[in-house]
Amino acid sequence: MTANVKDKAAIVGIANTEFSKNSGRSELQLAAEAVAGALEDAGLKPSDVDGMTTFTMDNTDEIELARAVGIGDLSFYSRVPHGGGAATGLIHQAAMAVASGMAETIVCYRSLNGRSGHRYSSGVSGNLLTADAIHWGWYMPYGLVTPASWVAMYTQRYMHLTNCTHDSLFEVAHTMREYAATNPAALFYDQRFDRAEYDAQKKIVDPFRLYDCCLESDGASAVIITTTERAKDLRQPGVVVKGVGQAAAANMESMTSFYRDEIAAIPSMDIAASKAYEQSGLTPDDIDAAVIYDAFTPIVLWQLESWGFCKHGEAHDFVMDGALRPGGRLPTNTHGGQLSEAYIHGVNGIVEAARLVRKTSVNQPDKEVNHVLVTSGVGVPTGGALLGSMDTL
Secondary structure, X not given: OOOOOOOOEEEEEEEEOOXXXXXXXXXXHHHHHHHHHHHHHHOOOHHHOOEEEEEOOOOOOHHHHHHHHOOOOOOEEEEEOOHHHHOOHHHHHHHHHHHHOOOOEEEEEEEEXXXXXXXXXXXOOOOOOOHHHHHHOOOHHHOOOOHHHHHHHHHHHHHHHOOOOHHHHHHHHHHHHHHHHOOOOOOOOOOOOOHHHHHHOOEEXXXXXXXXXXXXXXXXXXXXXXXXXXXXXXXXXXXXEXXXXXXXXXXXXXXXXXXXXXXXXXXHHHHHHHHHHHHHOOOHHHOOEEEOOOOEHHHHHHHHHHOOOOOOOOHHHHHHXXXXXXXXXXXXXXXXXXXXXXXXXXXXXXXHHHHHHHOOOOOOOOOOOOEEEEEOOOOOOEEEEEEEEHHHO
């Protein structure tokens, strides 16, 4: 049985702070700036908000943020775990709350000083005993202590099973950078690279070179979600939630499910995609553009397969045909993604997905865009959402 939130909730406000490597201010202040910007974008007052949701990993408490922005009584608040897997989980939580009447107007936010503060690339240690640290402890003695090292393990297996090569990894990295080069908000604005420069970068962990790995950045992103009925009367065109899925497949570990029968697979994303498509009534053929979580280049390939744009093992050919480029079948990460715009744990991707539906992206595709996919991180419990214009109601 699939609970259906189709067409019951809409994104009505979006905002990012500027992205930098040293924001010079607290994560609370960054969050407040993003939320205030999203409310302004929607034409709403802080007092209109009655719900909030964010990541368990976010350091900014909802109540402190609410006080800072001027939000009053809250009837709904929640947090979604598992790092990048939480990105579209914010939409999942907000849409359920709106559809059930638990709240009417919900702020979804993520703020982090991911470069000047805690850097996720620094990896993990055994100093803090958590449930995740227990299973990571089996891999630490072998040097598997960072997200890059964990994903590299999956990637090596995937490359062994398919025709994926550095050519398709380069194609993903290069396409994201080309979009960022024309996005003034991106950290890599006006900074292109070619294959020679890509190949010359230092190895992070085989097969990853530097440009296969996402940025570390400071900043915040926020979106406002309310009912589709209320959205009709607000400042911006509503971006309707057509379907949203979330899943943690059986035998899951956070980032290191190495004991599964096949590690070159992301069953959690397969399930989430199935749920979202089932809710929405859409198929891959209906999706005009995408924002796909790109912490590392190969995970874009795997997600293209999970969401049915190509069969398993065929993502290499799909991207090498130029599918992700501006004139391709599925323009993807038109803001530059986490590889080249900024790493705000994927919530800046939700902002870009809404812009694509609104037709206000700085790299808006020439073709008509009515439905957009946006996803969360892989290797963890994860999800994705299918967004559409108000015209699709």
